[in-house]
Amino acid sequence: MIARHTLGVGAADTSLMQCATRPAMQSVMECARSLVLISTIVATFGMSATSTGETRAAHTWTGIQFEGEPRLVARLLVHPDDIGSDRVRMGVLFELDPEWHIYGRISGETGLPTKLRWRIDGGEVDEIDWPPPSTFRDDDLETFGYEGRVLLSTVARRTGTEVMENARVDVELLACRTQCIPAEFTLMRSFDDRRGAIFARAAFAETAPTAATNPTDVAPPASSAAMGVFGAILFALLGGLVLNAMPCVLPVLLIKLVSLSELAHRSRHEMLRHTGAYTTGALSMMLLLAAAVAILRAAGISVGWGFQLQDPRFVAALCTLLVVLAANLFGAFEIRFGFGAVANVGMSAVGARRSFFDGFLVVLLATPCSAPFLGTAVGFAFANSTPIIFAVFSAIALGLTAPYWLVAAFPGFARRIPRAGPWMIHLRTALGFGLLATVVWLLAVLSASIAQHAVFLFLGLLVAIAALCWIAGVAQMKGRQRVVGVVTGALFALASTGLYLADGDVQRPPDEVVPSDDARFDPNAVRAALERGRPVFVYFTADWCISCKVNERFVLSQPRVRDTLGRLNFATFRADWTTRDEEIRTELARHGKAGVPFYLVYRPEEPDAPRMLPELLTVGTVLDALREAAPVVALAN
Numbered sequence: 001m002i003a004r005h006t007l008g009v010g011a012a013d014t015s016l017m018q019c020a021t022r023p024a025m026q027s028v029m030e031c032a033r034s035l036v037l038i039s040t041i042v043a044t045f046g047m048s049a050t051s052t053g054e055t056r057a058a059h060t061w062t063g064i065q066f067e068g069e070p071r072l073v074a075r076l077l078v079h080p081d082d083i084g085s086d087r088v089r090m091g092v093l094f095e096l097d098p099e100w101h102i103y104g105r106i107s108g109e110t111g112l113p114t115k116l117r118w119r120i121d122g123g124e125v126d127e128i129d130w131p132p133p134s135t136f137r138d139d140d141l142e143t144f145g146y147e148g149r150v151l152l153s154t155v156a157r158r159t160g161t162e163v164m165e166n167a168r169v170d171v172e173l174l175a176c177r178t179q180c181i182p183a184e185f186t187l188m189r190s191f192d193d194r195r196g197a198i199f200a201r202a203a204f205a206e207t208a209p210t211a212a213t214n215p216t217d218v219a220p221p222a223s224s225a226a227m228g229v230f231g232a233i234l235f236a237l238l239g240g241l242v243l244n245a246m247p248c249v250l251p252v253l254l255i256k257l258v259s260l261s262e263l264a265h266r267s268r269h270e271m272l273r274h275t276g277a278y279t280t281g282a283l284s285m286m287l288l289l290a291a292a293v294a295i296l297r298a299a300g301i302s303v304g305w306g307f308q309l310q311d312p313r314f315v316a317a318l319c320t321l322l323v324v325l326a327a328n329l330f331g332a333f334e335i336r337f338g339f340g341a342v343a344n345v346g347m348s349a350v351g352a353r354r355s356f357f358d359g360f361l362v363v364l365l366a367t368p369c370s371a372p373f374l375g376t377a378v379g380f381a382f383a384n385s386t387p388i389i390f391a392v393f394s395a396i397a398l399g400l401t402a403p404y405w406l407v408a409a410f411p412g413f414a415r416r417i418p419r420a421g422p423w424m425i426h427l428r429t430a431l432g433f434g435l436l437a438t439v440v441w442l443l444a445v446l447s448a449s450i451a452q453h454a455v456f457l458f459l460g461l462l463v464a465i466a467a468l469c470w471i472a473g474v475a476q477m478k479g480r481q482r483v484v485g486v487v488t489g490a491l492f493a494l495a496s497t498g499l500y501l502a503d504g505d506v507q508r509p510p511d512e513v514v515p516s517d518d519a520r521f522d523p524n525a526v527r528a529a530l531e532r533g534r535p536v537f538v539y540f541t542a543d544w545c546i547s548c549k550v551n552e553r554f555v556l557s558q559p560r561v562r563d564t565l566g567r568l569n570f571a572t573f574r575a576d577w578t579t580r581d582e583e584i585r586t587e588l589a590r591h592g593k594a595g596v597p598f599y600l601v602y603r604p605e606e607p608d609a610p611r612m613l614p615e616l617l618t619v620g621t622v623l624d625a626l627r628e629a630a631p632v633v634a635l636a637n
Contacts, residue, residue: 059189064100064175071097072175076167076187077151077200083191088123090167091153092116092187093203094146100177101147104133105217106586108143112174112182116152123164126155130217142582151203166190217586229388232377233395239374240399243366268408275408277352279401281359286397287390289363294386309544310580312449313499316458318364319442320495322435323462324469325361329432331425332466333473359401365438366400374595374615382594445544448578461498465491521575521584527607529571535629536571536602538610540588543578547615548597555617564623568630603629 064072072094079089094102103111105128118125130152133144158164168188174180309315327333374396381392439462447455468491475483519525521538529536539556541548555561565572575584577596588594591612599613599622611625 059187061185061187063183063185064181066179066181071100074171074187076169076189077203078167078189078191079204080201084163086158088156088164088191089153089204090156091151092169092171093149093151095149096147096175100175101136101145102173102175103143103145105130106144106582108582109141111143111145111176115172117170118154119168120156120164121166122160122162123156123158126157128152128154133217153204164191229391232381232392235377236374236392236395237399239377240396241402243374243400244403271408274352274355275404277355278359278404281356282363282397282401283394285360285363286393290390290393293389309445310578312446315442315446316498319439319462320465320498322439323466326432326435327466327469329428329435332470333476362400363397378594382589445578448543458498461494465494468494518572518574521573523587526573526602530602530604530607533604533631534569534571535604535631536573537565537626538573538575538600540575540577540584540596540598542576542596545596551597551617555619555622558619560619561622564626568626570626601625601629604631
């Protein structure tokens with residue numbers, strides 16, 4: 001099977017492969033430049049594919065010219081038995097030459113997903129029924145798609161009193177063999193057109209998938225889709241607000257508390273200026289994350305909430321940043337941004353530039369957490385278009401910074417904190433240790449992704465970086481700016497070495513990280529357990545998710561919960577999303593979610609309607625859900 005291809009000719013093949021296979025957050029600007037080049041080629045090849053070798057029938061398209069021959073025929077089919085009714089089966093039938101394939105709804109590690117946009121006069125369409133895709137492998141790349149003959153079907157439903165008359169579908173795809181050729185075209189058909197009725201009836205009978213054979217390319221639940229954009233934005237605002245109570249952001253929030261106590265005794269204008277800078281920093285980081293998601297999706301890579309922490313290089317960079325900030329809080333050196341020192345807590349005013357940086361940092365630390373409302377909002381965003389992703393991410397940032405606008409509007413809240421004094425120097429030191437505790441947690445996350453010896457080497461580099469910060473501080477006090485410059489250069493060199501160490505082969509932890517009673521998540525195993533009449537409990541987790549670990553430590557590992565799981569004969573599965581796992585990401589998307597923690601309880605009688613538990617668990621909530629899902633016989637025993 002061929003999965004690694006060239007796109008057209010020239011430099012675009014290298015650009016697409018580098019952008020599509022580059023791990024998240026490595027180089028957003030390089031990917032953006034690549035996509036500009038790709039879009040130009042797409043337009044060029046799309047026009048040539050549409051104009052060359054295309055038949056004149058509006059419901060049939062022939063194209064993908066290669067070596068002088070068309071390689072793809074696409075037909076818009078309407079099931080003849082449904083014409084005139086309120087529910088009409090329809091679809092696009094793709095027929096490819098041997099060794100050619102197109103991609104599915106999820107393309108995998110490279111390629112571009114196939115997209116169909118339907119418009120029906122007098123009606124609307126259901127979600128597309130995607131058949132189970134084939135897997136194409138080449139070296140370390142894995143993609144998903146279709147070859148030969150495949151029907152992507154849906155159902156059109158009448159929405160008013162008028163009879164449905166015409167169907168139109170806009171198609172975007174990438175067809176690949178040794179080369180990849182993109183195409184965009186439109187198919188149209190009148191429901192009165194019964195030509196090819198026998199062919200259409202046979203195509204639906206032979207190739208239309210059933211729900212039983214389509215377990216993973218499944219649309220989000222109707223409740224999520226029906227929520228709407230405004231509902232998602234409201235949930236995002238509430239979720240961002242609740243994030244302030246999550247342990248992920250505690251170190252930065254304490255630092256902001258100290259700065260607010262000083263600003264509370266200054267003018268209202270000064271408080272508003274700093275709060276605006278903090279909000280701008282949070283918004284900027286969220287918009288960068290949204291842009292990264294959009295670029296990765298355009299490159300055919302699907303991601304979820306907290307995706308950057310699945311890249312060990314990002315985790316290493318965040319560790320380095322927090323060590324530098326901790327050294328700053330310990331007083332080893334002062335961070336300078338052009339116009340003077342900032343972050344000199346208790347000794348001078350806090351600079352607005354530092355407030356901007358705090359907003360930037362709080363988003364980085366908040367993304368491993370999932371809070372009530374947040375999972376639903378992010379899941380909705382990831383299942384929709386790029387503008388919705390930007391809108392939802394912006395709303396999360398506004399919710400996250402909302403408490404500071406409350407303090408800015410009512411300074412009396414902050415004035416209850418004692419004014420700056422010697423006590424704040426001790427608090428500043430304590431906050432530095434808080435950041436170091438966060439580094440310890442991140443090192444544990446890193447150890448699940450790279451070799452153990454690389455983790456120890458990276459730990460040594462962090463100690464060296466802390467020492468360089470102290471040397472830079474000594475040079476600052478003596479006014480030796482040249483020495484500061486040399487030390488800063490050495491610091492960046494060590495940080496780059498740390499990123500190199502984290503760029504090794506991804507290494508999964510040994511099997512013993514999974515509790516002995518819990519199996520690794522496998523959709524087929526889940527279905528098999530349900531078919532045998534066993535209830536199922538699935539928990540989605542990650543080493544970088546603090547909320548997950550809190551739930552596991554204080555709820556899921558409790559004897560009452562473990563005993564109930566065993567007594568009621570539950571099959572328990574652990575879905576570990578510490579590193580990128582497309583199967584887990586797809587399963588989350590299937591339930592309208594884009595991040596962890598996430599919990600599902602299945603009843604054997606209703607295998608397609610699991611109960612979703614909240615992100616923050618209690619023992620009582622879990623026990624009630626388990627008892628409700630257990631068969632009556634098990635409860636009697």
